[in-house]
Structures are given as structure tokens and as C-alpha cells.
Amino acid sequence: MSATATEQNTQVRIATIGSVDDGKSTLIGRLLHDSKGIFEDQLSAVSKASRRYGDGSFNLALLTDGLRAEREQGITIDVAYRYFATPKRSFVLADTPGHAQFTRNMVTGASVSDIAIVLVDARHGVVEQTRRHVSIAALLGVSHLILAVNKMDLVEWSESAFDEVVTDVAEILTTLESSVPLHAIPICATDGQNVVEKSVEASWYQGPSVLDLLETLDVAPVPTVGARLAVQWTLREHGGSDYRGYAGRLEGGVLRVGDAVTVHPKGNTSVVTGLTRAGSPTEIAVPGDAIAIELADDLDVGKFDVIVASAAVQPLDATNIVADVCWLVDTELKVGDSLIVRHPSGEAHGKVARILHRLDLDTLKNSSTDTLVLNDIARVAIQLKTPLVVDAYNSNRVGGSAIAIDPVTNATIGALMVVGQEDDRSLTPTKKASSTTTSPKKGVRGFVKDFFTLKVNEEF
Numbered sequence: 001m002s003a004t005a006t007e008q009n010t011q012v013r014i015a016t017i018g019s020v021d022d023g024k025s026t027l028i029g030r031l032l033h034d035s036k037g038i039f040e041d042q043l044s045a046v047s048k049a050s051r052r053y054g055d056g057s058f059n060l061a062l063l064t065d066g067l068r069a070e071r072e073q074g075i076t077i078d079v080a081y082r083y084f085a086t087p088k089r090s091f092v093l094a095d096t097p098g099h100a101q102f103t104r105n106m107v108t109g110a111s112v113s114d115i116a117i118v119l120v121d122a123r124h125g126v127v128e129q130t131r132r133h134v135s136i137a138a139l140l141g142v143s144h145l146i147l148a149v150n151k152m153d154l155v156e157w158s159e160s161a162f163d164e165v166v167t168d169v170a171e172i173l174t175t176l177e178s179s180v181p182l183h184a185i186p187i188c189a190t191d192g193q194n195v196v197e198k199s200v201e202a203s204w205y206q207g208p209s210v211l212d213l214l215e216t217l218d219v220a221p222v223p224t225v226g227a228r229l230a231v232q233w234t235l236r237e238h239g240g241s242d243y244r245g246y247a248g249r250l251e252g253g254v255l256r257v258g259d260a261v262t263v264h265p266k267g268n269t270s271v272v273t274g275l276t277r278a279g280s281p282t283e284i285a286v287p288g289d290a291i292a293i294e295l296a297d298d299l300d301v302g303k304f305d306v307i308v309a310s311a312a313v314q315p316l317d318a319t320n321i322v323a324d325v326c327w328l329v330d331t332e333l334k335v336g337d338s339l340i341v342r343h344p345s346g347e348a349h350g351k352v353a354r355i356l357h358r359l360d361l362d363t364l365k366n367s368s369t370d371t372l373v374l375n376d377i378a379r380v381a382i383q384l385k386t387p388l389v390v391d392a393y394n395s396n397r398v399g400g401s402a403i404a405i406d407p408v409t410n411a412t413i414g415a416l417m418v419v420g421q422e423d424d425r426s427l428t429p430t431k432k433a434s435s436t437t438t439s440p441k442k443g444v445r446g447f448v449k450d451f452f453t454l455k456v457n458e459e460f
Contacts, residue, residue, distance in 0.1 A: 226312015245292030304346035320422035
């Protein structure tokens, strides 16, 4: 796969990450301003807010910091989304908070992003929150990591200061054994140097600006698993029709009419006899398509079942999973604690069987622990009462992502990235399913609830 933009990824989702006051909101404001993505009334509102909440100078950070508390404190608290487009691409920008206590909001924004832009203040270099955010971005499997070394004007555009930050961040990724590509750019977000236009101060830097890089990086996922569809609904037609379609969003690979498929977790097999997309028949469907699948046999297929191409690597029907977790609440997690795992293939009650290790953000090494606290990044083993149909997160973001829910309060307490099964941590893929032997008719489940959409996105 080339490192240039393709027709298939003309919309790119971006998250700005990093520590407090490193310039994340200002960078987004500058991108919007210099790419002509701000309306006159928005500029007028920001100008008034700048006079009220600042020293009177035009503050581009207020374009995304819209909450009263954010403007009064000069910080980002919640994730703010902004949209803009250039002739080459359209962008969805997520401005995530830098404070440690709002790490859960950062996870939310970065979990659905293709590219993460990590901001680092050139004066202070890499700090603990920088290490935490880079680690989470690598864990979530972003396609690219752009290192924007900000406030270079305050260190007189020192090349040595820039190189020191780049070396420190590269060492973090190396220690984590992450393969995420790193692209480093010296910038000054306040006056826009190397953001949209090239800097006149950094003659030693010959690379692209931030926008130039965003327009050319390839974020198209490389398929590593075959086609799979988590069933959201069973479609029927009134008036005596025998039509029965299993609706959902296709992930992982291409599916064609005539393909043999396996239904997990039951293991029944059949053949695709029809595909419908946007109300019209089609012979082929690609990842991301919302489709309905018709099968040759009347199988027992309902919500949360997963239809998988038989020629593909099959997912795990797991009751004991190992997952990397970002712990999102103040309540401690201990071995034996109960939780609910919510996944595209269903919900399962379970308990924490083991805490394998926790990532020490000072040394970036794994350490043993008996409990997890707010913002910890760790690996846990969870025993489930009913099986879930899962993939390893680093091979399929959708099939490998889940959230942990408190069974008492129903609050989201953790973001999970599945590594494998407790009894198979080597992550050896399961064998391909045997081809088409159809199963006897078993009827179809009745009414089911609405399907939830979940994206929370690689092993550290």
C-alpha cells in the first residue's frame, strides 16, 4: 500500500492529542482559519469571546473550546468535532483534552481516528501525559502519528530542541514495539508556520506542512481478515414473500453472491444467494457497506450472530478473552470484579480472572499489579458466561473492540482491545471453516432490539 492518498479514503478522521497547553485547540483553529474553513459569523463570535475571556488578542483555540468552563479555565474538557475540506480531501477533526482526569474523553476521540496529531511543547519536551497519549494512540491502532513540535518560536526554531523531542517520541514507539509510522513537523500554531503554509524561520526543515501531510497520507486499512457481518436485524417482506435478509455493516473483506459463509457462534454453513445495498440488488459488497444478505438455507440467524466468509480466517467464539484495557473511572478494578462486556456480537456478563500486567508510563515497561486505577493501561483476562464472536484487535478493529460496563450503575468503565483467548495468547488464527455443507432448517428468531454501534480501535 502506497503512502499517498487514494480515492477510497477521501474523508479522514483526525484527533489532536498531547499534554495540557501544548496547543491542540490552537492548531485546529489555525487549520480551519488558514484553509478558509471558518464562516464570518464564527470569526466574529471568536473575536468577541477573545475579548471576554483573554487579553483581547484573537484566540483561535476558542473555535473548539466552546464550553463556558473551557473558556474560563483556558483548557479543553470535552471532545469537540470540527469539519473542513480541501480540494483533495474532507476532514473530521477531534480536539481531545490534555488533562489526565479527562483521558477517557481522549480515548473516545482517538478510537475512531485514522491519524493522531500529538502536540509537544518544544520548551518542555515529552512529559507523562505525552507518553500516556502516545501509548493509547498506538494501542488504538491509528494509521499514522504526526508529531507536531509546537511553540518552536519560543526556542528560536532550534533544530536540536526539535530533534530531542523527535528522539524521545520515537523511543516510546520503539519500546512499545509499535509499527505506527511517525511523521515529525516543527510548527508554531499561533502564527501558522508549517501548519498550512511552510515556515520561513525553519530553513533546516525541508518536509511538508501539517495540511500537506494530512492531504497525502494513506489511511486505507489493509485487510487482514475476510468478510464478516454482525447481524443487526432480520428483514422480512409482507404480502406472502419468502424474502429473509440479514442486515448489518460489512467489515474485513469483500463478499460476493455465491460465497460460502459460516454463521458464528453456532457454526452453521450456507451460501450467499443475494446481496442488497441501499435497496438495490448487487453482486458484490465491500467493507463499510450497509447490506442485507440472503442465504440458501433457512438457518437460525438473529441479532448478534456473525456471518463470516468460509474461506476467511474465522473469528474466535470465546468465553475467556485477553484484552488490553484503558481504565476510565475512579473506581478500582480488582481480580474477581464483575462487569459486562459489550461487543458488536452481543453482551456478556463476566468477571476479571487475572490482571496480567500494567504499563508503567515512567519506564514504558510492564509491571505486575493487583488493581487498576483511573487512566491505567493494562492487560486483563476476562471470563465470560456466554461466548462472544471476537477477532484480535490488531487484525480487525471492529471485531476486536469492546467496552466494559458496570453491571450496577450501567456506566462505561473501560475500553477493551481484544488480544486473544485466555488459553491461546499466541493469537494463532483459527482454521478456515469447511466449505459448504448446509444445515437443516431451524427457524428464524423473532423480534430483536436495535443494534448498537460501537467503535472504541492495537496491542502494545
